[in-house]
Amino acid sequence: MSTKGAISNFIEKYYLHFNAAALVDxxxxxxxxxxxxxxxLVSLAGAMSTAELGKIFAEMIRKDKVQIISCTGANLEEDIMNLVAHSHYERVPNYRDLTPQEEWDLLERGLNRVTDTCIPEEEAFRRLQKHIVKIWKDAEANGERYFPHEFMYKLLLSGVLEEYYEIDIKDSWMYAAAEKNLPIICPGWEDSTMGNIFASYVLKGELKASTMKSGIEYMTFLADWYTNNSEKGIGFFQIGGGIAGDFPICVVPMLYQDMERTDTPFWSYFCQISDSTTSYGSYSGAVPNEKITWGKLDINTPKFIIESDATIVAPLIFAYLLDM
Known part of the structure; x- marks a missing residue:
C-alpha cells in the first residue's frame, strides 16, 4: 500500500469543490x-512539451503509469528540442502586449513564439534536422519504413544528440518512452516542423513519401494494440483536445461498427482536461456523454472533465499518481 506525499495530501485536503474536486476524482x-x-492511454495536445510537462510525465512513463501515448507531431519533437536547446529558449512574460512589429522582430531573430515561450529555430529545429534527415535517408536506402515516433526513437537512442543535451535526460518524456519502446500514436504528424521538413525532401525528390508510415497505418496499429490489450480495460486520459484525442478514441467505434467486432469493449475510463467551453459543433468542448452517442464510451464508463489549464492540472494529477 503506497503512502501519499505532501502534494497528494494537500489536494485531498483542500481541493473539495468544482474543478478542484473534479481533479481529485x-x-x-x-x-x-x-x-x-x-x-x-494518455493523449497530449497543445504545447505540453514546450511547457516542460516532461519533468513529471517522464516519471509517469518510467513508473508504468501510462501504457500508450497519442500526441501531436509538435509534442513529439518539442520535447527533444527542449532537450537539446533549452538554454536558447526565451520567455516573453508580457506576450499579450507585443505589437505586430515586435512579433516580426522575434521571427527575424529566429524565435518562434508559443504563448510566453519562444523556441529558437536554429538551435532547436535545425539541430534536429541535421541528424533526423540522415536517419530517414538511411532507412529508405535499406528499404525500411517506420512511424514518425520510431524515427525519433532511433534519433534519441543513437546517441548523436548527446553533445547537445542541455537538461537532465530524466526530464525528457520522449527519452523515457524511447527506453521502454512505448507505443505512440502521432496523428497528423505532417503538420509538425519535422513533418514539414520531411515533405520538403519529398518535394525535392530526395525522399519518398512512403518511407514514413501513414496515419492509416497508425490507426490499424492502434486497432491491433487495443484488441490485444483491452482484456482488463483501457482508460483514456486526454490533455487538451483536437486530433491527439479524437484520432485514438475513434478506434473503438471503428472496431465495433466497421469491423463488426461487437465484443470490443468501450474505453473503461475517460478524463479530459480542457479550457474549451461547450459550444455549437465544438469537439474539444463537448461533454463526455456526447461520446456515448458515437460508440466511444459506455453508459457506465467513469467520466471526468476538468475545465482548467492543463499545465496546472496535469502535473497535480500525475503527482497524485506518483504518490508525491
Missing amino acids: AAKGYEDQLNSGAKM
Whole structure:
C-alpha cells in the first residue's frame, strides 16, 4: 500500500469543490483503473512539451503509469528540442502586449513564439534536422519504413544528440518512452516542423513519401494494440483536445461498427482536461456523454472533465499518481 506525499495530501485536503474536486476524482479514478489491471492511454495536445510537462510525465512513463501515448507531431519533437536547446529558449512574460512589429522582430531573430515561450529555430529545429534527415535517408536506402515516433526513437537512442543535451535526460518524456519502446500514436504528424521538413525532401525528390508510415497505418496499429490489450480495460486520459484525442478514441467505434467486432469493449475510463467551453459543433468542448452517442464510451464508463489549464492540472494529477 503506497503512502501519499505532501502534494497528494494537500489536494485531498483542500481541493473539495468544482474543478478542484473534479481533479481529485479524476486522479483517484485513474489510480483505480491501474489498480484493477487496466491500461491507460494518455493523449497530449497543445504545447505540453514546450511547457516542460516532461519533468513529471517522464516519471509517469518510467513508473508504468501510462501504457500508450497519442500526441501531436509538435509534442513529439518539442520535447527533444527542449532537450537539446533549452538554454536558447526565451520567455516573453508580457506576450499579450507585443505589437505586430515586435512579433516580426522575434521571427527575424529566429524565435518562434508559443504563448510566453519562444523556441529558437536554429538551435532547436535545425539541430534536429541535421541528424533526423540522415536517419530517414538511411532507412529508405535499406528499404525500411517506420512511424514518425520510431524515427525519433532511433534519433534519441543513437546517441548523436548527446553533445547537445542541455537538461537532465530524466526530464525528457520522449527519452523515457524511447527506453521502454512505448507505443505512440502521432496523428497528423505532417503538420509538425519535422513533418514539414520531411515533405520538403519529398518535394525535392530526395525522399519518398512512403518511407514514413501513414496515419492509416497508425490507426490499424492502434486497432491491433487495443484488441490485444483491452482484456482488463483501457482508460483514456486526454490533455487538451483536437486530433491527439479524437484520432485514438475513434478506434473503438471503428472496431465495433466497421469491423463488426461487437465484443470490443468501450474505453473503461475517460478524463479530459480542457479550457474549451461547450459550444455549437465544438469537439474539444463537448461533454463526455456526447461520446456515448458515437460508440466511444459506455453508459457506465467513469467520466471526468476538468475545465482548467492543463499545465496546472496535469502535473497535480500525475503527482497524485506518483504518490508525491
